[in-house]
Amino acid sequence: MDVMETWEPTLTAGPLLGIAAAAIALILLLVIRYKVHAFLVLVIVSALTAIAAGIPFEGVVPTMTKGFGSTLGSVALLVGLGAMIGRLVETSGGAKSLADALVRTFGENKAPFALGVASLIMGFPIFFDAGLIVMLPVIFAVARRLDGPVLAYGIPAAGAFSAMHIYLPPHPGPVAASEFYGADIGLILLFGLIVALPTWYFSGYRLGLYLGKKFPYRIEEAITGIQIDDQDLPHKPASAGTVVGILLIPMILIFGNTGLSTLSSAGVVDSSAGWAQFFIFLGQTPIALLITALAAMTALGLRRGADKLSIEKTMDSALGPICSVVLITGAGGMFGGVLRTSGIGDALADSLSGLGIPVILACYLIAVALRLAQGSATVALTTAAALMVPAVETGGFTEVQLVLITLATAAGSVFGSHVNDSGFWLVGRLMGMDVATTLRTWTVNQALVSAVGFVIVLALWGVTALF
Numbered sequence: 509m510d511v512m513e514t515w516e517p518t519l520t521a522g523p524l525l526g527i528a529a530a531a532i533a534l535i536l537l538l539v540i541r542y543k544v545h546a547f548l549v550l551v552i553v554s555a556l557t558a559i560a561a562g563i564p565f566e567g568v569v570p571t572m573t574k575g576f577g578s579t580l581g582s583v584a585l586l587v588g589l590g591a592m593i594g595r596l597v598e599t600s601g602g603a604k605s606l607a608d609a610l611v612r613t614f615g616e617n618k619a620p621f622a623l624g625v626a627s628l629i630m631g632f633p634i635f636f637d638a639g640l641i642v643m644l645p646v647i648f649a650v651a652r653r654l655d656g657p658v659l660a661y662g663i664p665a666a667g668a669f670s671a672m673h674i675y676l677p678p679h680p681g682p683v684a685a686s687e688f689y690g691a692d693i694g695l696i697l698l699f700g701l702i703v704a705l706p707t708w709y710f711s712g713y714r715l716g717l718y719l720g721k722k723f724p725y726r727i728e729e730a731i732t733g734i735q736i737d738d739q740d741l742p743h744k745p746a747s748a749g750t751v752v753g754i755l756l757i758p759m760i761l762i763f764g765n766t767g768l769s770t771l772s773s774a775g776v777v778d779s780s781a782g783w784a785q786f787f788i789f790l791g792q793t794p795i796a797l798l799i800t801a802l803a804a805m806t807a808l809g810l811r812r813g814a815d816k817l818s819i820e821k822t823m824d825s826a827l828g829p830i831c832s833v834v835l836i837t838g839a840g841g842m843f844g845g846v847l848r849t850s851g852i853g854d855a856l857a858d859s860l861s862g863l864g865i866p867v868i869l870a871c872y873l874i875a876v877a878l879r880l881a882q883g884s885a886t887v888a889l890t891t892a893a894a895l896m897v898p899a900v901e902t903g904g905f906t907e908v909q910l911v912l913i914t915l916a917t918a919a920g921s922v923f924g925s926h927v928n929d930s931g932f933w934l935v936g937r938l939m940g941m942d943v944a945t946t947l948r949t950w951t952v953n954q955a956l957v958s959a960v961g962f963v964i965v966l967a968l969w970g971v972t973a974l975f
Contacts, residue, residue, distance in 0.1 A: 512567040517851030519562055524852045528881055531557040531843075535927045539943045546933065546943065547832070550839035554846045561850035575845020579930050580838040583637060587830055587837075587934075589797035590641025593804050595826035596819075597754065598645040600808040601745020607649035609748035619650050620720075624664035624713050628705070630755065631672030634762055635679070637934060638793050639669045642755060642800075644938060651726070659949060660720025662939050667712020667953050674885065674922045675704040675915060675961060677770070681889040682918050688893035689900050691910040693770065699911050703919075703964045711956035719949050725940070746808050754804050758796040765791020833937040840930040844883030847928055852881050854891075867903055868916045868969060871896050872962055875920025883928035889921035908972050916965045923958035926951050 517524070531553050538544040538553075551572070558568040597603045614622040623646070630639050643665055651661045677683045677693050677700070686696050765788050772779035779788065789795060801823075809819040865873070871892060878888035893914075900913060925932045926947065936946030 511564050512570060512849070515564060515567060517562065517855070519851070519855075521855035524561065524850060524855050525881070527557060527560045527850070528847060528852045531560075531847075532927055535843075536943070539927075547836045547839050550836070550843050550927075554839070554843045557843070558846045558850065561846075561852070563846075563850060571846055571849050572842050575848075576838045576842040578845065579841025580834065583837050583841075583930065583934070584834050585794045586635075586638045586797060587641055587834055588827060589794065589801050590638055591826040591830045592801050592823045593642055593754070593797065594645040595822055596801075596804040596808045597746075597751055598649070599822050600812065601742050602747070602751035602754075602808055603645040603649035604653065605745050606646050606748040606751045607653045610646075610650060611653060616654055619654060619656075620661050620664045620716055621713055623647055623650060623661055624668045624708065624716075627665040627668035628672060628708060630759055631669040632676065632759075632763070634669075634759055635793055636669045636673040637931070638758070638797060640666055640935070640938065642758065642797075643669075646751070655726070657720035657724040657726065658939055659723055659725075660716055663716030663719055663949065663953060664708075664713045666935055666939075666950070667716065667957065668708050670922065670954065670957055671704045671708040671712065671961070674918050674957065675707070676700040677766075681886050681921060682914060684886075684890045685893040685914045685917050686911075688890070688897050689910050689914050691914045692907055693773075695907060695911045696914055699908075699915060699968065702968070703915055703961050706964060707957055707961040710960050711953055715953055715956060719952075723941075723945060723949060742812070744812075746812065750807055754800060754807060757800045757803055758793075761791045761796035761799065762793060763791070764788075765796075833934060836933045836937060837930045840883070840928065840933040844928045844930065847882040848884070848887060867896065867899050867905075868913050868966070870899065871913055871917040872920040875917050876923045876958070879921050879923050879929075880926070881928075883926075883930070883932075885921045885925075885929075885931075889918055892917050892920065906972065909969065912965050912969050912972070916962055919958050919961040919965060921958075922954055922961075924951055925954040 519527075534556075535549055535553050538549045539546050554572050554575075555568060558571055559565070563571055594603075610622045610626075611619055623643075626646075627639065627643055630643065634642075644662075647661050647665050648658070650656075651658050673679045674681060677686070677697055682696055682700065683693065685691070686693050768777055768779065768784055768788050768791075771777040772784070777784055779785065790799065805819055805823070809822075810816075814822075874895060875888050875892035878891050879885060882888070896913075896917070900910070905913065925935075927933075927943070932946060932950060935941075935950045936943065941949065
């Protein structure tokens, strides 16, 4: 029998939280002060944390590899396929064409706003990491076209994907929380938009403009490996319309998947039907990106006269630079997995659940605590929702109030992404930031996505109390 199947945490909340704080401090010290590679640091600290938390020696490595493998399973395919698509969009000149079209249409001053709005639209059906990977070539092309700071264009786009991912169905977090609380999914969609759009404006767009001035590094310093000099672009680049068509493919396929799944849950569609299963399969994110990569090979390569060998080399060149991103992201998932297994999140949630504060505030604070303790927004959201179900069920809340409680829990689950969150490493590496800069930019963005969203939810809660 696997030793981890019977092992239970033995330490109380105090020691466990002390171990988590010491582990995070050690990561920051080694990476920022002593410049040790982040991948190595995360592996070392994961092992030390597991031992300190009392996980049996024979269970340490399985616990580490489980967290590493589960993160890679969700990230590696998306990043790899997304990087290939991005490389084809870039080398075909399509990213520059789309960047030029955006600048002509909206003007140079509104380019960050235009990128953010485009990301909001794409972010409705597409998961955060997949959407960001696909949009990066366009973000970088606009930054090069205007010779502007990367963060002024990257943060509005990344913040848009994050806000849509955390507040709106059909993304898994709000859907799962709605099932726990019994909230209406249609109302969550409506109120989620009311929360997400102004939240993005302040935490993504306005913050991005500020961070671009505070950290004005240029595209040449980014380490994604998908940028090339403009003089290397083809004389007849792919059109902006072609690129938009490519970017719409995963959006349409994934939207079809989530739409059918939602209709199936409502009993409108029989998901066991062959045609429904087929379209749900096509809309799974890895399959949607695979189809998009094949379409990009055809539209941006073969149909433009590129030979098969050059297309193969172009796609292969996209994979090398993102290996570091994938491994570090996986190691971040490993560290978060160790923290979850050690019981740190559960101990913290238990200590907060009996404070006697209003239910909506308790849902938010418990989700915040779980997010900071173990890193995963989805785990924080589902765990906090499961924990607060009894309090919510006995509260006699209206349908609208149940929706707002769901959104409050979602807001808490995104707070303050840092070193135990795989997304922290993904965004930082993709945008060419070191750890200290990522903490001062992306972590702040995620704190604002949480805080601004929660303030809006509280305002809506106050309005409902008047009726």
